[in-house]
Amino acid sequence: MFIAGSNSIAATQTPTNTLSTPSILQNYLNQDRKTAGLVSRTVQVGNITWSYSEGGVRTNPSILLLHGLGGTRDNWNRVAHYLTPYYHVIIPDLPANGDTRVPADFDVSVPNVTEQLRQFVTKIDIEDRLNVAGHSLGGSIATVYASQYPFDTQSLFLLNSAGIYKQANTSYTRDPYSLKNLIVSKPGDLDDVMHKLMQNPPSVPTPLKKAQENLLISRAPQTSKMIDQVVTLNRIYTPETFARLTRTVEAPTLILWGKQDKIFNVEVAGELKSLLKRAETPVILNNVGHMPMIEAEQQVADHYLPFLAKSQKFKNPLADKLIQLN
Template sequence: MKRIFANLYLSCSLLLPITTTIIYSPAISAASGIDIQNVLQQERAWAGLQTKHLKVGDIEWVYSESGNSSKPTIILIHGLAGSRDNWNRVAYNLTPYYHVIIPDLPAHGDTKIPNDFDLSIPNLTEKLRRFAEAGHFEKNVHIAGHSMGGAIALLYTAQYPLETKSLLLVDSAGVFKTANTPYLKDPNLLNNLVVKKTGDFDKLFKLATASPPFIPVELKTEQEKLMIAQSKNTQKMVDQLVAMSKIYTPDTFAIATKSIDVPTYIIWGDQDKIINVEAAQELKSLLKNAETPYILKGVGHMPILEADQLVSQQYLIFLNKQP
């Protein structure tokens, strides 16, 4: 099953670690040496999240958490080159009702790994499971994933169906027969999206969003610096993606996806230029227990930033149906 599901990695996007809920203020706009970590920590606090640390094997996990373990647990998984902070805006609406866990995946955000770490989807999924076990929140968990995080969520659910209560997929990675974007047809093009130099962030932001939310230029500058610093690991993951694109097919993806029968909800932006919206219906046809996809009009690849209120609202409605 792991080998089959490795193909889920093929159509993930390069995502934006920065979030945009911080309200514009003169203090931010006038800052010449803004501390982006302090800004993000304030946003996490606004969302009801605390930063936690957990060492599991050779990984030093950093994650956000809210609520107590007596509430139903949700694990939110970000995408390639993203971070836990991608989910802050959605988490704001979930934390009053759920025990929310949002990890920085290995080689992302603040989570630390060895230099020779295996960054494949199967290994990331296995390490996520070990993390959940060490934190004692692996039982009866709701799993949600965005883009590459959707690939990990799918594989996690396929491997641990008895302990997964539901699955949310937001513009999820996969290998689709209905692929009609350049990045699905030729994964080599993803090499052009790695943020390696000044100016790359703006190109990526315009590609990933249909209605880009406002971000003060100082925050964008600092975010670009962080992504440039992480570009080596991002490039390693893209290299694996390209290599696997030569091995796996939509048929192997379909076989693996059809094994999943937990309640599933699919959300997609109809203007997604990375993973086209037709993939949502294809996923619906493969999953045994998926509701009709919720399609967001005028939204690109980043619904969790572009339409966070609608994503939260629809997800809460779906969660309330679960026993």
């Protein structure tokens, strides 16, 4: 969701209405991306100016990493460090997040963001045999993507993935409006939010944390609008409709969860596994909360890399008549 990201407001197409990232934070992020083997790029697709990080050799299999609600591409930098030596890695700021700029009336619903993501993926020419990974709300987007584009999805990786679960029992799943308690809207909120999202938040130097907090405060109204959309989706969809969508996914899937997740309780990982056709036994990380790619990046990579290597050998059952569908 939040933390460790370049969260400039992206409400309009005009640069005068976009708040720039403080230099201390921007310098840190630039170095963080460089260490992970990533470079920053932009591309115009329709009325969206996408900002994204790219790393690795383009001839290697491609991985698309999707951040969660209120997060940015930089949430994935620590994991990307382990991926770029072997894979072609793409990490976008999703529309209305980070530095990706959208029109003021942009529809931030999961179906529309997924459709725009497909156009982005096609524009940069990585849609074929794509390995898709998503965290939290990004997991929902990744699931919808895999469902809608099954011929092109080579594998799916879901970390603490958002969904409408029967076994969900946290305050945030019972009342999605309470997600607004995770908005950094005033000084001092960042520490509180970090402890809600993570079991053991990483230490951040005070000047860097202050710059990050100020930037998150500046974009609190935009984050609030996105949570309103999540609330609306929870009124429209039910566990049954979510289950029907999830059951259509054909891609081999790895599920990973932080056992101490306070946003989506760990029990829903088993429920999610039961809905997916080709899901492996969920990986549960102890002493980890909602942000495993920040709290336990090496463990995430240690589980994801073997799964990726195995997945590249799989044939897509929709494209091979010799493989029996479930």
